[in-house]
Amino acid sequence: MPELIPVLNKNDIDNMVARVARRISSDYQDRELILIGILKGAFVFLSDLARHLTIPVKLDFIRVCSYGSDVSSSGNIRLTKEIEIDVNNKDVLLVEDIVDTGLTLSFIIDYLKTFNPKTVKICALLDKHERRSENIKIDYACHEAAEGFLVGYGLDYNEDYRYLAGIYHLKL
Ligand code: IMP
Ligand code: MG
Numbered sequence: 001m002p003e004l005i006p007v008l009n010k011n012d013i014d015n016m017v018a019r020v021a022r023r024i025s026s027d028y029q030d031r032e033l034i035l036i037g038i039l040k041g042a043f044v045f046l047s048d049l050a051r052h053l054t055i056p057v058k059l060d061f062i063r064v065c066s067y068g069s070d071v072s073s074s075g076n077i078r079l080t081k082e083i084e085i086d087v088n089n090k091d092v093l094l095v096e097d098i099v100d101t102g103l104t105l106s107f108i109i110d111y112l113k114t115f116n117p118k119t120v121k122i123c124a125l126l127d128k129h130e131r132r133s134e135n136i137k138i139d140y141a142c143h144e145a146a147e148g149f150l151v152g153y154g155l156d157y158n159e160d161y162r163y164l165a166g167i168y169h170l171k172l
Contacts, residue, residue, distance in 0.1 A: 002170055002171065002172050003170075003171040004151070004152075004161075004164075004168040004169070004170060004171075005169040005171060006166060006167075006168055006169075007145075007150060007166075008143065008153075008166060008167040009165075009166045010165045010166055013048075013142075013153060013165075013166070013167065014048070016142040016143055017045070017049055017052055017125075017142060018052050019142070020049070020123065020140050021049055021052030021053050021054075022054075023140060024049075024053060024055075024123065024140060025053050025054040025055045028055055028057075028091060028093075029055060031091050032058075032090050033055065033056075033057045033058070033090075033093060034057065034058045034059070034060065034085060034087055034092050034093070034117075035050060035057050035058070035059050035060075035095050036059075036060050036061065036062055036085075036087075036092055036093070036094050036095065037059070037061045037062070037095045038061075038063070038064065038094065038095065038096045038097070038104070038108065039061050039062065039081065040063070040154070040156070040162070041096070041097030041098065041154045041155050041162075042095045042096055042125070044153050044154035044162070045095060045097055045125045045153065046059070046095045049095060049123070058085060059085075060083050060084055060085040061081065062079070062081055062082070062083055062108060062111075063079070063081035064077050064078065064080060064104060064107065064108065065077070065078050065080050066078075066103075066104060071149050071157070072100065072101070072131070075101070075103040077104055077107040079107075079111060083112070083115070086115075087112065087115045088115055089116065089117070089118050090117055091118055091119045091121075092112060092117045092120045092121070093120075093121050093122070093123050093139075093140075094108060094112070094120065094121070094122050094123065095123050095124075096122065096123070096124045096125070097125050097126065097153075097154050097155050098124065098125060098126040098127075098128055098145065098155060099122075099124045099126070099128065099136070099141075100128050100132070101131050101132060101133045102132050102134030102135075102136045103133065103134055105122060105134070105136055106134040106136055109122075109136070121139040121140070122136065122137070122138050122139050122140070123138075123139065123140040124138050124141050124142070125141075125142045125143065125153070126141070126142065126143050126144075126145040126150060126155075126167075127141035127143070127144050127145065128145040128146075128147075128150075129144070130146075148169045148170075149169070149170045150168065150170070151164065151167070151168050151170045152165070152166050153165065153166065153167050155167070157170050
């Protein structure tokens with residue numbers, strides 16, 4: 001049986017999301033911010049983050065598929081849902097659940113830049129650097145994750161565990 005080891009509980013997550021939301025609210029005061037959540041993993045984080053912000057924002061989602069193993073992305077990434085909002089000359093903040101190699105985000109940044117946004121920054125719930133291969137800057141990271149595979153709070157393993165309120169280390 002797979003084992004779930006608690007890493008962050010509901011309260012820990014709430015505090016870290018509130019902290020990052022305060023930074024974003026202050027940095028983007030009087031600007032037109034568009035949050036773009038990366039499906040599916042970021043759906044829980046984005047909904048909490050948006051409600052912690054004290055500035056008005058617009059929202060959209062993007063979805064990509066990556067063919068790889070269950071626990072790592074292959075870099076063979078395909079866009080399966082385009083953005084629908086106009087980002088031309090707007091400030092965009094990409095909201096991701098977890099950054100591992102960085103391949104997914106660098107693919108999405110390249111795609112977004114074709115729509116000429118004014119700025120593109122990155123907000124990630126979890127920043128896992130041990131396997132980072134792409135040179136990307138995570139502007140807002142809620143938590144630096146150690147090694148291992150994490151699930152819960154939107155993050156899945158083969159579509160399981162997304163519904164969990166906390167974040168767990170999955171031991172297979
Ligand atoms: P990257 O392209 O290697 O940065 O991988 C990023 C994507 O892989 C994320 O959007 C997640 O969907 C998935 N991923 C990477 N590490 C984990 C993890 O520890 N748990 C759950 N999903 C992960
Ligand atoms: Mg994801």
